[in-house]
Amino acid sequence: MNNSITAIILTYNEEKHISRCINSLKNICEEIFVIDSFSKDRTVEIAKELGAKIYQHPFINQAQQFNWAIKECPILSEWIWRVDADEYIEESLAQKTKQILKTIPDDVNGIYVNKKIVFQGRPLLHGGWYPAQQIKIIRKGLGASENKWMDEHLIIFSGKTISIDGDQTDENLNDLTWWTDKHNGYATREAINMLMMEYSIEDQSKEVQPKLWGTEAERKRWLKMKYIKAPLFLRPFINFNIRYILKGGFRDGKEGFIWHFLQGFWYRFLVDAKIYEIKKRFGWNDEKIKAFIKETYLK
Incomplete structure (x- = not known):
C-alpha cells in the first residue's frame, strides 16, 4: 500500500454532509474510516452504504478522537488524510495529490493543503x-494531532513537509441556529484552551510552535499567543477590525x-466572557484556576 491514502x-x-464528503474521497483514498460518536441520525447508515468502515467511540474532543483513530483503526495505507464531515476535497486537489505521491521523497511526512470556507453559499476569500x-x-x-481542546493542528514528529495548492473546502449546510449553538460549545472549549495556554499547563513541546516567520499554522499560533496577552473584551474588537477592514473581509x-x-x-467576545466567568469564580487566584482546569479537563 505504498503511497496509498486512508x-x-x-x-x-x-x-447532511457525509455522502458529499465520502464521494469526494473515493477516487483518491483506498480506505475511508468514519469514527462516529454515536450519531442519532442516518450518518452511520449512509456511510456504510458508501463503503466506509465504521468505528464508534465516545467523543471528548477532536484531537483525542483523531489520535484514538490513528492508533486503533487497522490502517494499511502509507498516508492518512484528516477530513471533517462537512468538508470535501476539490477534484483539482485530489488529482494533484495523486501525482505528487507517486514521486514524494521519503523524508516528507506531512502535506499542507488550502483550507477554503464557504459560508451561506459564498467562498470567504478575504480577511x-x-x-x-x-x-x-x-x-x-509519523504524525498526529496536537492534544488541544480547540484549534488543534496536525503535526509531524520528524522530517519535512510540502504544500499542495489545492482546496479542502469547509461548507456546512446547517442554519445559523445550529451554527450559534455549535459555537457556544466551541467557546467553552476555546476558553479552556486559552487558559491552558495562558498558564502553560499543556506540554508545548508537542504542539505547533509559535513563529512569526514560520508556516501558516506557526504564524497563527504566534498571533494567538499575542492575542492571549491582550486585554479581555478589547481583543474581539481588534480582531474584527483587523480581519474585516484591514485584511479586506468586507470584500x-x-x-x-x-x-x-x-x-x-x-x-x-463569548470566549472572553467565559474566561472572565471562570477567573471571577475563583477570585482571580491563578493557582485555584490552574487546579480547576487540571482536575476538570486533564484527567
Whole structure:
C-alpha cells in the first residue's frame, strides 16, 4: 500500500454532509474510516452504504478522537488524510495529490493543503481566511494531532513537509441556529484552551510552535499567543477590525459581514466572557484556576 491514502472522518449527526464528503474521497483514498460518536441520525447508515468502515467511540474532543483513530483503526495505507464531515476535497486537489505521491521523497511526512470556507453559499476569500494552509495529510506513524481542546493542528514528529495548492473546502449546510449553538460549545472549549495556554499547563513541546516567520499554522499560533496577552473584551474588537477592514473581509459581501461579525467578534467576545466567568469564580487566584482546569479537563 505504498503511497496509498486512508481518510479519517469524525462524525456526529452528519447525515447532511457525509455522502458529499465520502464521494469526494473515493477516487483518491483506498480506505475511508468514519469514527462516529454515536450519531442519532442516518450518518452511520449512509456511510456504510458508501463503503466506509465504521468505528464508534465516545467523543471528548477532536484531537483525542483523531489520535484514538490513528492508533486503533487497522490502517494499511502509507498516508492518512484528516477530513471533517462537512468538508470535501476539490477534484483539482485530489488529482494533484495523486501525482505528487507517486514521486514524494521519503523524508516528507506531512502535506499542507488550502483550507477554503464557504459560508451561506459564498467562498470567504478575504480577511485572512484563504488559503490558510494546514497540514491535512500525514505519513502513518509519523504524525498526529496536537492534544488541544480547540484549534488543534496536525503535526509531524520528524522530517519535512510540502504544500499542495489545492482546496479542502469547509461548507456546512446547517442554519445559523445550529451554527450559534455549535459555537457556544466551541467557546467553552476555546476558553479552556486559552487558559491552558495562558498558564502553560499543556506540554508545548508537542504542539505547533509559535513563529512569526514560520508556516501558516506557526504564524497563527504566534498571533494567538499575542492575542492571549491582550486585554479581555478589547481583543474581539481588534480582531474584527483587523480581519474585516484591514485584511479586506468586507470584500466578501453580506455573507462576509455576517461571518466576520459572528465568528470574528461575537464568538471571540463569548470566549472572553467565559474566561472572565471562570477567573471571577475563583477570585482571580491563578493557582485555584490552574487546579480547576487540571482536575476538570486533564484527567
